Amino acid sequence: MRTNQDVCPANQDQKPPAPFLAGQPGCGVHRVWLVDDDDEFRRLLGQLLNTVRGMRCPRGFAAPELLLSALQEETPPETILLDVHLRHRNGIDFIRPIRALAPGTRVIMLSTFYDSEHARRALHAGAYRFLVKTSSIGEIVQQILEN
Secondary structure (H helix, E strand, O other), X not given: OOOXXXXXXXXXXXXXXXXXXXXXXXXXXXXXXXXXXXXXXXXXXXXXXXXXXXXXXXXXXXXXXXXXHHHHHXXXXXXXXXXXXXXXXXXXXXXXXXXXXXXXXXXXEEEOOOOHHHHHHHHHHOOOEEEEOOOOHHHHHHHHHOO
């Protein structure tokens, strides 16, 4: 039973807009998990990511501890989008434990505003990227898929 986590619902009826078509046929699906304490933001971003061809957001978590628990029991996703400001916690503090459980998973930090100190700390801790939440879905997808 999933009481403390969300499943990012896919919108099966909506076709992805042309600029957001990602992934190549036969290359598999890029899975993304979200960690954000804002339920509405997490739901909306998950829905948007599910419209991207070749990408799926099957899991969302309101707290990083729930993510860590899932990483111990499940196959990690290719990318985790992690909020910097989580109620009484700082998402940056969870980068190293995430990387210890899922060394091949990219952690991309999301923040409401750009803070160079937070960005520096996040990248030093092992984050792949640092993005602001006002980034377009196209930019977020590009950063997720960029090698």
